[in-house]
Amino acid sequence: SAVISQKPSRDICQRGTSLTIQCQVDSQVTMMFWYRQQPGQSLTLIATANQGSEATYESGFVIDKFPISRPNLTFSTLTVSNMSPEDSSIYLCSVGPYNEQFFGPGTRLTVL
Amino acid sequence: RKEVEQDPGPFNVPEGATVAFNCTYSNSASQSFFWYRQDCRKEPKLLMSVYSSGNEDGRFTAQLNRASQYISLLIRDSKLSDSATYLCVVNSYGQNFVFGPGTRLSVLP
Numbered sequence: 703s704a705v706i707s708q709k710p711s712r713d714i715c716q717r718g719t720s721l722t723i724q725c726q727v728d729s730q731v732t733m734m735f736w737y738r739q740q741p742g743q744s745l746t747l748i749a750t751a752n753q754g755s756e757a758t759y760e761s762g763f764v765i766d767k768f769p770i771s772r773p774n775l776t777f778s779t780l781t782v783s784n785m786s787p788e789d790s791s792i793y794l795c796s797v798g799p800y801n802e803q804f805f806g807p808g809t810r811l812t813v814l
Numbered sequence: 815r816k817e818v819e820q821d822p823g824p825f826n827v828p829e830g831a832t833v834a835f836n837c838t839y840s841n842s843a844s845q846s847f848f849w850y851r852q853d854c855r856k857e858p859k860l861l862m863s864v865y866s867s868g869n870e871d872g873r874f875t876a877q878l879n880r881a882s883q884y885i886s887l888l889i890r891d892s893k894l895s896d897s898a899t900y901l902c903v904v905n906s907y908g909q910n911f912v913f914g915p916g917t918r919l920s921v922l923p
Contacts, residue, residue, distance in 0.1 A: 735910070744901060745858065745913040760910070794857055802848075803911060805857035 704729055704797050706806035714812045715785055722781045723809045725795035730775035733799060736768070739792040739808070748793075751778040785813045817841060818914035820902050826920045831892045835917045837885040837902030847878055849887050850901040852916065858901055861887075892921045 705728040715721050725734065734751040748768055749757040757770035772778045782789050794808045820837045827833050839847075847864035862869065864876040864885055875888040885902055902914035 744915045747910050750910070802860060802863070805859070808857050810855075 703804050704731060706795060706797060706804060708793075708795060708806040708809050710809060711807065712810040712812075714814060717786050717813055719785055720781055720783045721785065721811060722779050723793055723795075725778045725780070725806055727776045727797050731797040732775070733797060734772060734778050735796045735803070736770060736778070736780045737794045737796060737805075739794060741791070745794065748780070751780075751795075782811065785811075787813045789813050816915075817912045818902055818904050820900075820914040821917045822915075824918040824920055826922060827892055828922050829892055829894060831921075832888065832890045833892055833919060834889075835887045835900055835902075835919075837887075837914055839883050839885070839902075839904045839912075841904065841906060841912075842883060843906045844883075844904045846905050847876075847885050848903040849874075849876055849885075850903055850913075852899045852901055854898075858913075861900070889919075892919075894921050894923060897921045 707726045709724045736748040737745040738748055739745050747760050748763045749759040749770055751757050751770050751772040753772045753775055767783055769781045790813045792808045792810050794805050796803045796805045798804050818839050825833055849861040850858040851861045852858040862871050862876050864878045866878055868877040873890045877886045897920050899916040899918045901916045903911050905911045
């Protein structure tokens, strides 16, 4: 299984600011995903990070709010833009084929 | 109707008990099924895949009923360390994973 790290592990931010979360994998992977887990909720897929092309966003998520970069097969970033308290959540990246996914440790974001 | 539904829980059981979780899914085209475990403040981790023939891994048994679009997870001889949230996950080939809301289990001494 892949080893996945995320930075930062947690942050407290002021509303109106932006935060960029990094996801690093120890091996090249084709599929990389970004999820959100709001307090007490399950995981919701934000987007699929595609290497060399624009990310594929799920319904309810837009590029202006959650821009994603995927410069190579081991790294991706997710930016949470113009944050509001409703963005307080855990953000997780995951990698894997369609029959199995491995998750990073998550980034716990609190927006004041 | 949500795409994946689970018993709401929480389940509070004594050590040594047997506990079963249920999950239903709405997309009949779903092809892959999994149980993930998520400890408090941790990321989800794959517990086991679920096959049509059913599969067992130690104290854990998973079953799939495609006709009823139903998945189950049975835990025998519960341990304190089994306390976690159990997530039912479903996907179709080429599609994304869909996570259920999770069922929280607390195993009590």
